[in-house]
Amino acid sequence: MISLDFASLLQGKYAGWLIAGALKTILLFSVSWVIAFLLSLVIAALRSCGVKLFQALMFIFVGYHRNVPGLVQLFVWYFGIPQLLPQDSQSWINANGSEFIYGCIALSLNAAAYMSEDIRSGIRSLPTAQFEAARALGLTYLSSMRKIILPQAVRIAVPPLVNQTLGLLKSTSLAMIIGVAEMTYTSHQIENENFKTFEAFAIASIFYWSCSFFLIAIGTALSRYLRSTGVD
Amino acid sequence: MISFENVDKWYGNYQALNQINETVGKGEVVVICGPSGSGKSTLIRTINRLEPINAGRITVNGIDIHDKSVNVNRLRSEIGFVFQQFNLFPHLSVLRNIMLAPMDVHHVSKIEAKEHAILLLEKVGLANKAEAFPAQLSGGQQQRVAIARALAMNPPVMLFDEPTSSLDPEMVTEVLQVMKQLAHEGMTMICVTHEMGFAREVADRILFLDEGVVLERATPENFFTQPQHKRAKKFIADIRHA
Amino acid sequence: MLQILQDYGILLLVGQFPDGPIGGLALTLFIAISGLLCSFPIAILVGVARTSQIKVIYYPVSALVHAIRGLPALLIIFWAYFIIPLVLGRTISGIATVICALVVYEIAFMGEVVRAGVESIPKGQVEAARSLGMSYFKTLHRIILPQALYQMIPSILNQFINLIKNTSLGYIISVNELTYSAYQVNSQLLIRPFEVYFLLALIYFLLCWSLGLLIFQIEKRIKIHRQISTRSI
Numbered sequence: 001m002i003s004l005d006f007a008s009l010l011q012g013k014y015a016g017w018l019i020a021g022a023l024k025t026i027l028l029f030s031v032s033w034v035i036a037f038l039l040s041l042v043i044a045a046l047r048s049c050g051v052k053l054f055q056a057l058m059f060i061f062v063g064y065h066r067n068v069p070g071l072v073q074l075f076v077w078y079f080g081i082p083q084l085l086p087q088d089s090q091s092w093i094n095a096n097g098s099e100f101i102y103g104c105i106a107l108s109l110n111a112a113a114y115m116s117e118d119i120r121s122g123i124r125s126l127p128t129a130q131f132e133a134a135r136a137l138g139l140t141y142l143s144s145m146r147k148i149i150l151p152q153a154v155r156i157a158v159p160p161l162v163n164q165t166l167g168l169l170k171s172t173s174l175a176m177i178i179g180v181a182e183m184t185y186t187s188h189q190i191e192n193e194n195f196k197t198f199e200a201f202a203i204a205s206i207f208y209w210s211c212s213f214f215l216i217a218i219g220t221a222l223s224r225y226l227r228s229t230g231v232d
Numbered sequence: 233m234i235s236f237e238n239v240d241k242w243y244g245n246y247q248a249l250n251q252i253n254e255t256v257g258k259g260e261v262v263v264i265c266g267p268s269g270s271g272k273s274t275l276i277r278t279i280n281r282l283e284p285i286n287a288g289r290i291t292v293n294g295i296d297i298h299d300k301s302v303n304v305n306r307l308r309s310e311i312g313f314v315f316q317q318f319n320l321f322p323h324l325s326v327l328r329n330i331m332l333a334p335m336d337v338h339h340v341s342k343i344e345a346k347e348h349a350i351l352l353l354e355k356v357g358l359a360n361k362a363e364a365f366p367a368q369l370s371g372g373q374q375q376r377v378a379i380a381r382a383l384a385m386n387p388p389v390m391l392f393d394e395p396t397s398s399l400d401p402e403m404v405t406e407v408l409q410v411m412k413q414l415a416h417e418g419m420t421m422i423c424v425t426h427e428m429g430f431a432r433e434v435a436d437r438i439l440f441l442d443e444g445v446v447l448e449r450a451t452p453e454n455f456f457t458q459p460q461h462k463r464a465k466k467f468i469a470d471i472r473h474a
Numbered sequence: 475m476l477q478i479l480q481d482y483g484i485l486l487l488v489g490q491f492p493d494g495p496i497g498g499l500a501l502t503l504f505i506a507i508s509g510l511l512c513s514f515p516i517a518i519l520v521g522v523a524r525t526s527q528i529k530v531i532y533y534p535v536s537a538l539v540h541a542i543r544g545l546p547a548l549l550i551i552f553w554a555y556f557i558i559p560l561v562l563g564r565t566i567s568g569i570a571t572v573i574c575a576l577v578v579y580e581i582a583f584m585g586e587v588v589r590a591g592v593e594s595i596p597k598g599q600v601e602a603a604r605s606l607g608m609s610y611f612k613t614l615h616r617i618i619l620p621q622a623l624y625q626m627i628p629s630i631l632n633q634f635i636n637l638i639k640n641t642s643l644g645y646i647i648s649v650n651e652l653t654y655s656a657y658q659v660n661s662q663l664l665i666r667p668f669e670v671y672f673l674l675a676l677i678y679f680l681l682c683w684s685l686g687l688l689i690f691q692i693e694k695r696i697k698i699h700r701q702i703s704t705r706s707i
Contacts, residue, residue, distance in 0.1 A: 067682035068675045069639035072653055076675055079660065080668035166544075173546035177646060184549055197556045205545055205553075212544040280605055309607025319602035323621050332616060333606035378602075385606060 006199050014190055021186030022207055028103060028172045028182055029211075033165060035108035040115035044153070045145045047116070048123055058116070065113030070171050073110055078102040078178045103175035111168045118160040122153030155226050162219030166212055183207055233258045233389060233420055234279060239288035241274060241444075248274045250444040252288070258388075261421045263431040263452075266441035267467060272424040273316075275441065276391050279422070280311045292389075309337050312382035312390040316397050318374040320366040320381070326353070327362040330381045338385070345384075352380040356410050372403025379410055390414065392423040428471060432456065440464045478669055482659045486677070489650050497650035499677065501569070505644065505651060506637040508573045513580035514630075520581050521588025522614065535585075542582035547640050551575040555647055568649040576640055580633060587629040591622035625700070628693045635682050635689075642678075652677065 008014065043061065046054040065073065078099070082090050093101055126149065134144035154161070176185035187204035191197040234256045241249040248271045256262050264272045277283040278290060281297060281304055290297050297307055321329050330349040334340040340348070353359045356376040366374055375395055382390060392411065396404045408430050415421055415434035425431065431438055431452050438455045440448040440463075447461045459465045479486075489497015496504065523535040542550070554575035559565045595618050603613040642653040656674040660667050 063683065064675070064679060067635075067639075067679045067686065069642040069653070069678055071642045071645065072671065072675050072678055075653075075657075076668070076671045080671040083666070083668040170544075170546040173548045176548070184546060184552070188552065191556075201549065201553055201556065204549060208546065208549070209541070209544045282601060282605065305604075305607045305609050307607075308605050311605070313602075313605040315598060315602060315605075317598050319596075319598040321599060321602070321617055323624075333603075333608060336612050336616065337607040381606070 004199055005196060006203070008194070009190065009196060009199050009203060014194075017186050017190060018183075018203060021181060021183040024180065024186075025169075025172050025182040025207075026211075028100065028107070028175060028180065029169050032104050032107040032111060032172070033168055035104070036111035036115055036168065039108065039112035040119055041150055041154075043112060043116035044119040044123060045142075045150065047120060048145075048149075049141060062113045062116060065110050066117075070106070070110055070174050071177065074103065074106040074174055074178060077106045099175065099179045103172075103178060103180050107168060107171055107175070110171065111164060114164045114167070115161060118157040118164060119150070119153050121160070122155075122157035123149055125156055126152055158219065158223055158226060162216065162222075165215055165219070169211055169215065170208065233260075233293060234422070235289075235291050237289040237291070239278065239285050239290060241271075241278065241283065241285045241287075248444050249278070249285070252444075252446060254439065254446065254449075256389075256420065256422055258420050259418050260436045261415045261419075261423070261434050262437050262439060263435040264422065264424045264439045264441055265426065265428075265431070265467070267463075267470075269443075270441045271444040272441050273393050274444075276393050276422060276424050279391060280308050280313055282313075305337070309333070309385050310387050310389075312385060312387035314375070314378050314382055314390065314392045314395050316394040318366075318371070318378045318398070320374055320378055322366050324365075325362070326358070326364050326366065326369070326377050329366070329377060330384045333381070334384050348384060349380070352383055353377075355383075355413075356380045357406070370403060371399045372406045375399065375403075375407045376410055379407075379414075383414075389420040389422070392421065392425065394424050394426070396425065396427055426471070428456065440467065442467075478659070478663070478666070478673055485659060486652065486655050486674075489655060495650065498655045499652045499681075501649070502638060502641045502651040505569060505573055505576065505641045505649075506634060509576035509580055509637050509641075510630075510634050512573065513577040513584055516577070516581045517584035518588050518619070520585030521592060524585060524589040525592050539582045539585055542578060543586075547575070547579055548643055548646065550579055551643055551646060554578070568644065568647045571647060572641065572644040572649050572651075576637060579640065580637065583636070584630070584633050587626055587633060588622070590629070591626040592618055594625065595621055625696060628689045628696065631685065631689045631692070635685050638682060638685075639678070 009018065043058050047058045047062075049055070081102070082093075082098075085093075130148060130152070131144060134148040135141075139147065172182055173184040175182055176188065179185070181189075183204050187200040191200040236252040236254045239249055239252040240247065252275065264275060266272050274283055278285050279292070279297075285298070292307065292311070295302060320326075321332070324332065327346065327349050330352060331342070331345040334345045334348065335342060350359060350362060353362055356379055358373060358376055358380070361369060361373065361377070366377070369377065379390075379395075395411070396407050399407065404427065408427060411421070411423070411430065412434050423430075423435075435452050438448075438450055438452055439446050440450075440455070440459075440461070442463050448455065448459065448464045450460075455464070456468060459468050486498045488500040489495060491497065491500065520535055520539065523531050524539065526532045526535075545553075551572060554571050558571060558574060592614075599617055600613055603617045604610075608616070641651050644651045645654045645657065648654060653674065656670055660670040663670060
């Protein structure tokens with residue numbers, strides 16, 4: 001009969017590790033999400049602006065991030081980019097948690113590419129009259145985007161954006177491979193040390209399920225709120 | 233042959249069928265008509281259990297169709313149903329559409345099923361369309377194939393749920409033609425339809441339904457010339473002026 | 475970078491084959507294809523179960539799908555690495571472990587693809603089939619699945635692209651697929667990590683991008699076919 005021992009993981013130093021791991025995941029996720037979201041708005045706006053150069057650049061950006069595995073993107077940043085940076089920048093980054101920084105950059109850009117596609121769909125689903133009305137009132141392209149188009153496009157794109165958000169949460173686990181002490185890394189460390197593999201992974205799994213549940217709840221509440229204020 | 237006894241049906245708080253008590257005998261052609269939302273489609277769909285009922289009994293050949301011992305697939309194989317939207321299977325040819333059920337349900341051999349299907353296509357006037365696909369046919373042609381498909385199971389009774397309502401006017405005649413022929417051949421038929429000309433010609437009885445209640449039963453002659461119930465009168469008048 | 479391709483191209487493409495076990499891109503494709511083929515039949519069952527009205531079927535399967543979808547793929551690989559030896563009583567190769575993990579991952583995601591396909595078949599056709607006396611399973615077999623599976627081909631290929639990308643996670647248990655092979659190349663060269671890993675990214679990009687173009691062409695074909703077949707309805 002296999003006996004499970006969760007207690008030893010939920011107290012003492014292991015508890016400390018798990019909490020630190022959970023917090024690191026949440027931090028990595030939150031910072032990456034904010035950067036990704038803001039960036040996705042910029043990308044979507046650039047792709048819709050009609051300037052061929054911007055559109056081409058963004059097209060390549062999105063194409064790269066959607067066709068290359070997340071892990072490989074991470075490796076390019078963590079192992080590859082330092083080769084290209086001048087020595088001082090390298091030292092500075094290394095002194096300030098390079099794993100977290102590169103992990104964050106890779107995850108944000110990856111998520112931004114996907115999110116920008118969802119927002120672009122949202123933009124495309126708006127009647128062009130909206131845009132014409134904004135310009136007719138004298139707003140610049142940027143202002144029209146910021147004040148009229150993007151707010152509406154984002155509201156429409158909430159369901160797929162929630163999906164991408166969940167994807168971002170799960171992809172934070174990739175950072176463990178370059179040494180970020182997030183949840184998956186921590187649970188792996190613990191089971192390496194005390195061989196309580198089932199318990200460690202179970203706790204990690206419960207953590208991810210809880211976070212997903214929480215994010216889905218926010219997404220549903222947001223959709224409901226948006227529906228009640230008259231958008232679709 | 234088919235009887236309704238004190239049948240009620242609710243959708244939530246809304247009563248779709250209210251104390252329906254009717255009988256349809258063998259060989260009879262009954263037309264059900266009424267304003268939209270009156271429950272006509274619901275009524276006919278309860279016969280082959282596409283819609284459940286909340287109270288009462290429906291019997292087909294004396295057997296309660298909701299009895300536990302009744303196999304619903306067996307029941308349905310003995311009732312032909314023609315839909316307003318035709319519902320042909322787009323990925324199968326016309327011939328295969330007709331052959332499918334006899335082969336799968338009655339385990340008829342492929343050769344027999346094919347012969348029977350071609351006969352039925354001739355009957356509905358579409359023998360040259362055997363290898364065509366539904367998408368290549370007009371609405372009227374599709375509906376005639378749908379009728380052939382239902383007939384392929386040799387059902388003793390045929391149910392028609394507004395069979396011509398989705399058709400362009402010039403195609404209505406060809407479908408009604410097939411239905412009239414069936415009626416003349418003695419098929420037991422229950423038709424939900426707005427086609428009053430058809431009703432006049434072949435119906436033995438008309439049931440007028442409004443808000444889930446049968447308000448009037450009469451022969452076509454009486455129904456059209458001397459409607460009794462005031463809503464039936466209004467209905468006839470509205471149709472006349474349409 | 476061209477130099478690296480010249481020197482290590484074979485290693486990256488097929489590993490040490492024929493002098494050793496297969497690796498590199500060839501192994502990546504092998505794992506992805508195995509994952510797709512093994513998960514597909516189960517995914518059909520899962521997808522159909524998710525459309526069931528029978529609560530005893532619907533709820534457990536839905537719970538399973540949500541559970542799998544809520545976990546990072548990496549964690550699923552760790553779970554597989556831990557559980558499979560326990561269940562089988564012996565260890566299995568890294569390749570088999572990764573395939574098992576990806577199969578579990580895909581039955582959830584591909585299952586949702588199947589569900590969407592089944593639900594997209596107009597209810598009228600189901601009613602027509604049932605009215606002719608065809609049982610639920612016969613209707614599924616003859617009417618629903620043939621049409622649904624055809625329309626699902628682009629989504630299935632999309633999942634295949636995801637599988638290819640996820641094989642890179644085999645790195646964590648030292649499976650000699652493309653990413654791990656690149657890592658080995660880098661360990662030898664040491665001073666040109668950017669070129670090695672960018673080359674790696676480029677290979678994945680070309681592979682997945684061309685598959686994406688193929689999907690686009692197939693989607694166009696299916697759309698035309700669909701327009702024709704639903705024209706009159």
